[in-house]
Amino acid sequence: MSLDTRPPAIFLLGPTASGKTDLAVELVEHLPCEIISVDSALVYRGMDIGTAKPDAATLAQAPHRLIDIRDPAETYSAGDFRRDALAAMQEITAAGRIPLLVGGTSLYFQRLLAGDSNLPAADTEVRKRLEGELQQQGCPALHQRLAQIDPESARRIAPTDPQRTLRALELWEVTGKTRTQLWQEQQAEPFPWRLMQLGLMPAERSVLHQRIELRFKKMLSEGLIEEVASLKARKDLHSGLPALRSVGYRQVWQHLDGELSWQEMFEKGVIATRQLAKRQLTWMRSWQDLHPLVAEDPNLRSSALEQVREFSLAAG
Known part of the structure; x- marks a missing residue:
């Protein structure tokens, strides 16, 4: 059997509110990795609270590529992501580091692997x-x-x-x-990197549901309504844009339009986020070659570090 000489890359998949960012930062602290965000909401500037965007301290500690690269009025397709992600992966690899792609946007991961050379970027x-x-x-x-x-x-x-x-x-x-x-x-092409694909999953869905509710409460207390109000005040944005259809933003926009009470907005925001997490988990269970990690495992970080370290040191 011939050795796989492709450079290494790591995928870290997980549903919303599962703790992906914390684990990714831990990996970056101990291994020569650099993070590429795989999140269709984090690409947008001015949408920080409702996307749970890493704060300035976290980004200083572990910089993330492909966040804050589009205005909410602009489109960003899966094809755009693939182009940008491949360019970032090439730069990281050329610098002698390991690309660590972190997120829960299934379409982005799928398009990255499947290719789309015949599909034009968004017009x-x-x-x-x-x-x-x-x-x-x-x-x-x-x-x-x-x-x-x-x-x-x-x-x-x-x-x-x-x-x-x-x-x-x-x-x-x-x-x-x-x-x-x-x-x-479309002509299928072999992916230029050998992959380790980690899947961060909750042991109990009820625990994830609780995390989702607490996180949405925290977002609201930190100013999510004011954040959406400032976007609304621009007058060039509307609720049909991909950016504003993101969970949380859609419900707050409806609240500001008078369509939902505060309580209805909160309940619908939590439900929509839980539904998103359910879709993400369903997709992850069908994903090939995924190494599962239990989010509540007290040894999560050491286990993930050990697996990634062994993978990165494996002979090419």
């Missing part, structure tokens, strides 16, 4: 027009249009999923080809 003008149509007509109407253009994609995308529906329509308008056609043309 701002086309996306802005489609988002306007989304606001006027609603997601089901746009999904129905997609079903006429690309039935296969429509079957895979829920009628209530505006982001993926808009992306499929955008690809059609930009390329003249359906998303299905573009994926069929």
